Amino acid sequence: MKKIRRIKKGTETERFWAHVTKEGSKLLSTQCWEWTGPFAGRGYGAFFMNKTYRAAHRTSWQLHNGDPGKLCVLHRCDNPPCIRPDHLFLGTFDDNNKDKAKKGRAPKGEGHKSTKFSDQAILEIRRRAAAGEPHRVIAADYGISQGYTSRVVRGHYRQSALRTRTFLRSDDGREETG
Numbered sequence: 001m002k003k004i005r006r007i008k009k010g011t012e013t014e015r016f017w018a019h020v021t022k023e024g025s026k027l028l029s030t031q032c033w034e035w036t037g038p039f040a041g042r043g044y045g046a047f048f049m050n051k052t053y054r055a056a057h058r059t060s061w062q063l064h065n066g067d068p069g070k071l072c073v074l075h076r077c078d079n080p081p082c083i084r085p086d087h088l089f090l091g092t093f094d095d096n097n098k099d100k101a102k103k104g105r106a107p108k109g110e111g112h113k114s115t116k117f118s119d120q121a122i123l124e125i126r127r128r129a130a131a132g133e134p135h136r137v138i139a140a141d142y143g144i145s146q147g148y149t150s151r152v153v154r155g156h157y158r159q160s161a162l163r164t165r166t167f168l169r170s171d172d173g174r175e176e177t178g
């Protein structure tokens with residue numbers, strides 16, 4: 001049976017909002033509510049809760065709408081630090097990739113659809129890990145376990161996704177192209 005983890009009212013909620021400014025994005029001139037730190041990398045906020053870091057925008061979704069489960073929490077405003085509930089929407093991995101491709105953040109031409117993770121998602125997870133993002137943050141972002149994230153990063157899944165590239169592993173488990 002799956003245990004549903006709820007966010008505690010009161011302290012956790014207060015602690016979350018202490019990291020948020022509602023002044024709007026100066027960069028984008030939008031009415032975003034931006035996370036002020038700490039950050040997980042690539043502008044995404046990181047919120048420490050239940051002994052682990054979670055993506056701040058996912059936490060915001062959970063606070064307002066409940067657990068997003070396996071779905072991705074995406075930004076309508078395309079502003080990674082934004083946690084404003086009405087700027088967020090749920091999507092699948094494919095939606096996430098399409099959204100990124102549309103916004104010019106990822107290479108186009110995704111073919112795989114049959115399995116849980118698209119090649120694109122795997123590459124994205126590996127790319128983020130290689131950029132130094134903690135596995136726990138990536139795991140929280142994709143709604144998967146830290147162990148699963150580590151296995152994806154180490155290349156246990158979908159070797160074909162990286163056939164054209166050689167990966168070297170550094171001591172701390174990060175990958176570098178070589």
Ligand SMILES: [Zn+2]
Nearest residue numbers: 032077082087
């Ligand atoms: Zn926003």
